[in-house]
Amino acid sequence: MAAADIALAVGYLLAADAHAQLAVSSNDNKVLNIEGVNTVVRNPAPDTVTIIDLGVSPPKVIGEVIAPGSWASPPQSVAVAPDESIALVTASTKIDPANPLRTIPDDTVTVIDLKSMPPAVLATLHAGSGPAGVSINPAGTLALVANRNEGTVSVFAIAGRQVTPAGKVDLGEPTCTPSLPVFTPDGKRAFVTRNGDHKLSILSVEGARVEYTRRDVSVNLRPYGIQITPKGDLAFVANIGNGPTGGTDMVTVVDIAAEPPRAIDSVNVGLIPEGIALSPDGAYLAVMVMNGSNLARASPFFRDYGLLKIMRVAGPKLTPIAEARIGHWCEGIVWSRNQRTVLVQCMNEKDIQVFGFDGRSLTSQPAITVNGGPAGIRTAERR
Secondary structure, three states: OOOOHHHHHHHHHHHHOOOOOOOEEEEOOOOOEEOOEEEEOOOOOOEEEEEEOOOOOOOEEEEEEEEEOOOOOOOEEEEEEOOOEEEEEEEEEEOOOEEEEEEEEEEEEEEEEOOOOOOOOEEEOOOOOOOOEEOOHHHHEEEEEEEEOOOEEEEEEEEEEEEEEEEEOOOOOOOOOEEEEEEOOOOOOEEEEEOOOEEEEEEEEEEEEEEEEEEEEEOOOOOOEEEEEEOEEEEEEEEOOOOOOOOOOEEEEEOOOOOOOEEEEEEEEEEEEEEEEEEEOOOEEEEEEEEOOOOOOOOOOOOOOOOEEEEEEEOEEEEEEEEEOOOOOEEEEEOOOOOOEEEEEEEEOOOOEEEEEEOOOEEEEEEEOOOOOOEEEEOOOOO
16 A cells, blocks of 8 residues: 555554444456466466445445455355454465466465554464365354365354464365354354255363364255344345256345254245345345356356345245345445445456445445455454
């Protein structure tokens, strides 16, 4: 960042600390989508992480740091501590040193200091093979990382801004492709989407001790993203299905207050619901649908836009209330704390598209340009 930009960013943080809200975007420079094929870039620029103040209108970029990331993860490949002191960013893939035209699994988790300006890398840690989705518990003392390539979940202990490895949880099946772990609001359980065998696994959490309960919930085809309501009674699971084969995919409603938890409903949302985000009060669910926008133009399933859909949440019932066209090969979604702004990442455009929301409709606003294809995004969950 230029000196003037740094001074401006520091001013934002000092003057607006009480109402600032940070959104952290991981941007992948290694891969481009060329006519429906995810293609490795020759001599790519480094991946970046962009820090955005979502507590102002319009949202403002206040910092950037170089750190590895990857599109080959759920969009929740970023986690922000509840006090916004640090962010964790996973990198499930890296350029193959033996063949720079392909990627291979990585194992990197980067700890980023959000309190310094400009932001800085505090530590580079190592999880299992292919670290994907990551979440931090409500107390800010524990993080879980899903390791897609080995069927495990890595556990990290957090003390202030220090993050240290604290073990692994074996999910019992190396090919189950765990994608995203999320904590319940009380921090006593976690649920992990298993993209490879269409299940949702339940973990028990006691302090820093995390164990697989050997209990799973059957959901729909290839569960990926997941959100849990502020009350901790329901989970909404985005199932990405068989990919670009036409048809429609589902968001599954899971009753996690029941004993045992079970799927109780599913809603058609469209082709490949990659991103999913509950509003802070749990009243709205935002879903990003690929809609064929990541396919070759010659494909019969190609559409020249993705879709952002907003659904009202009334208990287990989801009711569509608003929809907007977005860019191509889009990824993650976050809400502002006041629920008046929604950000959506779009890989092909290399921007974060901004929408105003009034409870009934979406209004497009100027987009935020980032350095790379934005592939993962998160805010701190303060509920």
